[in-house]
Amino acid sequence: xxxxxxxxxxxxSVTAFSQTVIVAETFPTNKFNSAGSGGQSGSYDGTLxxxxxxxxxxxxxxxxxxxxSGTTNALRFATGGNGxxxxxxxxxxxxxxxxxxxxxxxxxxxxxQFNWYVDVGSSNNYDLSLxxxxxxxxxxxxxxSNTSLPSENQWRTVSVNIPNANSYWGAGFRYRFTAxxxxxxxxxxxxxxxxxxxxxxxxxxxxxxxGTPLLVQGTALQPGAVYLYQNVLTSPEILDALIxxxxxxxxxxxxxxxDVPNAGRFQPRVANEGTLGAGSETSDKGWVQFTITFxxxxxxxxxxxxxxxxxxxxxxTLSGLRYQHYxxxxxxxxxxxxxxxxxxxxxxxxVYVNAPTGLTYGGNxxxxxxxxxxxxxxxxxxxxxxxxxxxxxxxxxxxxxxxxFRLGFEFLxxxxxxxxNQEREFATEFTCLTYAQQSTLPVKLLSFTGSYHxxxxxxxxxxxxxxNFDHFEIERSSNGSKFSTxxxxxxxxxxxxxxxxxxxxxTAASGTVFYYRLKIVDRxxxxxxxxxxxxxxxxxxxxxxxxxxxxxxxGVATVRxxxxxxxxxxxKVIDMNGKLVLQQQNxxxxxxxxxxxxxxxxxxxxxxxxQMANGDETTTIKFSVAR
Numbered sequence: 001x002x003x004x005x006x007x008x009x010x011x012x013s014v015t016a017f018s019q020t021v022i023v024a025e026t027f028p029t030n031k032f033n034s035a036g037s038g039g040q041s042g043s044y045d046g047t048l049x050x051x052x053x054x055x056x057x058x059x060x061x062x063x064x065x066x067x068x069s070g071t072t073n074a075l076r077f078a079t080g081g082n083g084x085x086x087x088x089x090x091x092x093x094x095x096x097x098x099x100x101x102x103x104x105x106x107x108x109x110x111x112x113q114f115n116w117y118v119d120v121g122s123s124n125n126y127d128l129s130l131x132x133x134x135x136x137x138x139x140x141x142x143x144x145s146n147t148s149l150p151s152e153n154q155w156r157t158v159s160v161n162i163p164n165a166n167s168y169w170g171a172g173f174r175y176r177f178t179a180x181x182x183x184x185x186x187x188x189x190x191x192x193x194x195x196x197x198x199x200x201x202x203x204x205x206x207x208x209x210x211g212t213p214l215l216v217q218g219t220a221l222q223p224g225a226v227y228l229y230q231n232v233l234t235s236p237e238i239l240d241a242l243i244x245x246x247x248x249x250x251x252x253x254x255x256x257x258x259d260v261p262n263a264g265r266f267q268p269r270v271a272n273e274g275t276l277g278a279g280s281e282t283s284d285k286g287w288v289q290f291t292i293t294f295x296x297x298x299x300x301x302x303x304x305x306x307x308x309x310x311x312x313x314x315x316x317t318l319s320g321l322r323y324q325h326y327x328x329x330x331x332x333x334x335x336x337x338x339x340x341x342x343x344x345x346x347x348x349x350x351v352y353v354n355a356p357t358g359l360t361y362g363g364n365x366x367x368x369x370x371x372x373x374x375x376x377x378x379x380x381x382x383x384x385x386x387x388x389x390x391x392x393x394x395x396x397x398x399x400x401x402x403x404x405f406r407l408g409f410e411f412l413x414x415x416x417x418x419x420x421n422q423e424r425e426f427a428t429e430f431t432c433l434t435y436a437q438q439s440t441l442p443v444k445l446l447s448f449t450g451s452y453h454x455x456x457x458x459x460x461x462x463x464x465x466x467x468n469f470d471h472f473e474i475e476r477s478s479n480g481s482k483f484s485t486x487x488x489x490x491x492x493x494x495x496x497x498x499x500x501x502x503x504x505x506x507t508a509a510s511g512t513v514f515y516y517r518l519k520i521v522d523r524x525x526x527x528x529x530x531x532x533x534x535x536x537x538x539x540x541x542x543x544x545x546x547x548x549x550x551x552x553x554x555g556v557a558t559v560r561x562x563x564x565x566x567x568x569x570x571x572k573v574i575d576m577n578g579k580l581v582l583q584q585q586n587x588x589x590x591x592x593x594x595x596x597x598x599x600x601x602x603x604x605x606x607x608x609x610x611q612m613a614n615g616d617e618t619t620t621i622k623f624s625v626a627r
Contacts, residue, residue: 025095025195027073033062036078050096061091061179066193067117068155074117074193077126077179093192094176097136100162100169100197110162110169114195117156118149119188126190127180130160134167137174141166151188162197207232207241207294207430208264209257216302221245221253228300238297239316243290250274250286251408254423265326265429266292267385268407276339276411277418287342287408294318294401312529315401323348323395323403326427327386328359328377330409333416340377341424344406346370348395358390370404385427401526403430443469443520446497446576447609449620450516450535457504457535459516462576464497473519474502480515480532512537536617547597547610551624555601559610563588571597572611581608588614600625 025048032044038058044051046063055061060078067074077091100110112130130144144160162168177192209229217226226244233239243266245253255269270288277284296314323345330340342362345351351373353359358378365372375393382388397403407426411419448461459474469491475483492498506514514537518530545561559571566589573582581603586595597610605627612619 027063027066027075027193031063031073033060034064036060036062036064048096048098052094053092054094055091056089059089059091059179061093066191067119068153074191075177077177077190088180088182091179092176094137095174097171098173098175098197099171100173110164111159111198112143112162112175112195113157113159113198115155115157115193117154117191117193118151119190120151120153125181127182128190129178129180131176131178132162132166132168133174133176134165134170134172136172137176140176149188149190155193207239209241209243209266210259210263213243213256216242216300217244221256223247227256231297232294240295240297240300242293242295242300242313244293245288246291246404247289248287249408250284251288253288255425258425262385262427262429265427267425267427269423269425270407270409271423272409272411272421275418275421277337277413277416282413284411285342285409287344287406289404289406292403314528315526317399317401317526319399321397321400321403322431323397323405324392324429324431325375325394325405325407326392326429327382327384327388327425328375328391328393329382330377330379331381332379333412333419334414335416337412337414337416337419338379339409339411339419339422340379341426342374342376342406342408342410343393343426344372344374344408345395346372346404347397348373349398350396351375352394352396353392357393359393372406376410385425387427443467443491443522445518445520445530446578447622448518448530448533449609450533452506452535452537455505455507455537457506457514457516459502459504459533460500461518461530462497462499463492466491466498468523470521470523472500473521474504475517475519476504477515477517478509478511478513480534483515483517485519506537509537534618545612545619545621547621547623551626552600553626555599555603557597557600557623559593559595559597559612561588561593561612563590563593563614565590567614569595570613571595572613573597573600573603574609574611576607576609 025046027046030044030046032042032053033040038060039055040061041054042052044053044063053061060076062076062078063073064076065074066072075093112132114130126147126149128146128149129142131140131142133140143162144158150156167173179190209232211229211231213227213229215225216228218224223245226242229241229243231238232241243256250273251270252273253268254271258267258269259265268288268290272284272286274284275281293313294316296316299312299314301312325343328341328343330338332338344362347370351361353361353375358380360376362374362376365374373395378391382391395405405428407428409422409424443466444464446462446464448459450457450459452458461472471491472489473485474487474489476486477483486504487502489500489502504514504516514535515532516535517532519527520530521527543562545559547557547559549557566587569586569588571584571586572580575581582597582599584598588595603625605625607622607624610621610623
């Protein structure tokens with residue numbers, strides 16, 4: 001089941017080798033008691049919905065215009081009315097419950113920051129305090145107070161540590177400001193604004209895409225294009241990433257990644273096809289589908305630039321990864337028409353928005369073998385490529401090496417008519433991850449060979465150390481670039497040597513040359529490929545190859561075979577770890593041949609492979625050396 005959750009303004013951003021969670025309240029738009037009436041109590045729905053205010057009979061608490069360089073509105077405790085020791089004037093502003101659970105982030109420190117402002121005046125005899133609660137407001141602890149207010153018409157910043165105590169780092173965190181006056185009067189107002197909570201975590205760095213991508217497959221900006229980003233992660237190990245433009249529908253990429261001004265984010269530009277609302281068109285939609293695969297540093301090997309089916313790399317699994325999509329906005333056209341951006345992700349464990357939000361959940365659907373979650377943008381433009389929380393959504397994943405997402409649009413003409421074509425810049429970022437248990441593929445491939453007889457290609461391979469290993473996928477190609485899976489062999493598992501064979505019936509296969517490789521798959525989904533071997537369907541030119549004596553003793557051995565014509569053959573001796581230990585080249589002649597293999601006395605006792613290459617044909621036999 002897919003879940004769609006609402007967060008209380010938890011926004012994830014990045015610092016080097018750490019992660020910062022920001023909970024923010026800037027009192028941006030709505031006002032409360034802006035006429036300045038005393039004795040007011042009620043609720044305020046701002047960035048964090050559900051503030052509660054309470055003031056004494058002749059006191060004033062309100063949300064109104066911020067002075068100086070303040071942000072739009074501010075929380076204000078206003079002058080008016082005197083308190084006494086027996087009947088103090090007490091005004092409070094209490095936040096809603098904020099969930100400070102860090103999820104998969106390993107939080108090491110939290111701090112609370114706010115700005116405050118005191119008017120120039122006299123008799124500033126307020127007793128101000130900030131209190132925290134970890135149980136939803138049932139009990140409170142004072143963490144900051146001030147009884148000597150500055151009279152300066154200037155904003156000041158205060159930062160207070162949030163200790164990992166009293167359940168503050170849990171799901172029931174609240175905070176409240178209190179202004180208390182026991183006696184005397186004041187001509188100064190006190191204001192609070194720009195409230196932020198920072199949570200710093202240790203652990204790995206965040207994937208960042210600030211480097212220059214290298215096109216390694218396909219045509220730039222077209223479906224099938226693959227780009228290599230190096231060093232997207234640097235701690236605790238270096239990882240690279242492959243970004244692929246996997247597919248598109250009625251949209252196309254115009255810029256792969258605009259790295260300004262938010263270095264580290266992946267910010268492609270996507271434009272619609274055609275003209276929006278032209279002629280009889282009443283609606284339109286489109287998308288570009290991307291994948292990002294995290295791989296071990298320098299593990300990528302390109303074999304054929306025309307296809308990525310034969311690319312070799314070691315995928316790296318990350319756990320708890322969060323994908324954030326910023327600035328998902330749009331605009332209204334007329335009273336019933338609109339254009340808006342759309343974000344989608346495949347197979348996420350959960351999708352989150354902030355509260356309040358301008359986004360709309362578009363539901364789940366299945367396509368291409370994946371379950372997609374869709375988020376629809378706000379019908380109001382935000383300036384630039386913003387990080388505004390009300391147009392940001394987050395997808396959370398389990399243990400994955402590949403993230404798949406779509407960036408697109410929806411258009412409805414309504415009564416707004418035709419609109420200009422749209423080239424939109426999308427901003428995405430990764431946050432809050434841990435490493436899954438990492439290891440190299442445990443299986444060790446000792447040999448992989450093949451032979452052909454009676455319309456059947458027989459593949460043979462040997463392994464050892466099959467710990468936590470799952471299966472082999474046998475892949476075949478007729479051109480050496482595009483491979484298809486022909487069968488599967490499950491793992492034997494164990495530390496001893498394992499021998500496998502796979503017969504591939506080529507009776508109905510067209511062509512005379514075939515290429516084979518093994519896809520070696522671990523239990524956690526990591527995989528790598530073997531070397532590629534070639535098998536010819538026609539009869540071999542070299543027949544009856546033998547090596548004598550076997551086992552080889554005294555460092556002397558002779559290879560005997562029959563050849564159809566004069567030529568040159570290359571001989572290689574390979575140990576069971578795949579290392580080339582000897583090689584030589586000899587002329588061969590039509591008919592029977594006897595070739596001495598030199599320097600075998602240098603070899604340790606054990607098993608070896610002798611490869612004889614004659615033109616496009618390679619023949620391999622196994623032999624042993626005894627001491």
